Amino acid sequence: xxxxxxEAKDGYAYCLGGRERTQRPALTWCMEAVQRGAGExxxxxxxxxxxxxxxxxxxxxxxxxxxxxxxxxxxxAGHPKHLLDAFRSGASGVAVGALLHRGETTIGELKRxxxxxxxxxxx
Numbered sequence: 001x002x003x004x005x006x007e008a009k010d011g012y013a014y015c016l017g018g019r020e021r022t023q024r025p026a027l028t029w030c031m032e033a034v035q036r037g038a039g040e041x042x043x044x045x046x047x048x049x050x051x052x053x054x055x056x057x058x059x060x061x062x063x064x065x066x067x068x069x070x071x072x073x074x075x076x077a078g079h080p081k082h083l084l085d086a087f088r089s090g091a092s093g094v095a096v097g098a099l100l101h102r103g104e105t106t107i108g109e110l111k112r113x114x115x116x117x118x119x120x121x122x123x
Contacts (some may be wrong), residue, residue: 001039001040001069001070002037002038002039002043003036003038003040003072004030004033004038004040004041004042004104005040005041005042006026006029006030006033006041006042006043006044007043007044007046008026008044008045008046008056008059009026009044009045009046009047010047011025011026011027012024012025012026013025013026013028013029014046015089015117018044018046018049023072026059026063027062027063027066030043030063030066030067031067033118034067034068034069035098038069039069039070040069040070040071040072040092041063041067041069041070041071041072042072042074042095043059043060043063043071043072043073043074044074044075044095045059045074045076046075047075048076049074049075049076050075050076050081050098051076052076052077052078052079052080052098052099052101053076053078054074054076054077054078054079054082054085055073055074055075055077055082055085055086055091055094056073056075056076057085057086057089060072060073060086060089060090060091061089061090064089064090070092070093071090071091071092072091072092072093072094072095073086073091073093073094073095074095075081075092075095077094077095077096077097077098077099078098078099079099080099080105080109080110080114082094083096083110083113083114084113084114084117084119087114087119096110111123
């Protein structure tokens with residue numbers, strides 16, 4: 001699939017690593033990307049990115065209501081439960097960074113946790 005990356009902040013799509021606001025509302029851009037043929041979306045909450053306070057489930061749920069393609073959620077995961085919450089809110093995948101960069105956990109540990117919580121994982 002061609003995956004379109006959407007950086008969202010304050011309801012708008014951003015570019016240049018979340019530094020420049022476009023004139024497009026994020027939800028409109030997600031729908032347009034799918035209409036143009038995107039097979040999947042990588043949805044990043046600029047406000048949540050790097051905070052480790054949790055993923056933006058409200059943003060995910062808003063986008064999932066209007067698109068039929070898989071959505072990978074990014075930005076804010078700080079605990080394995082944050083990933084579980086995202087999957088249970090409709091994410092098809094979750095992108096993580098800080099959890100792994102600092103050595104707090106491993107990909108294997110995350111996958112085992114999610115599988116033990118009933119989420120289907122490619123182990």
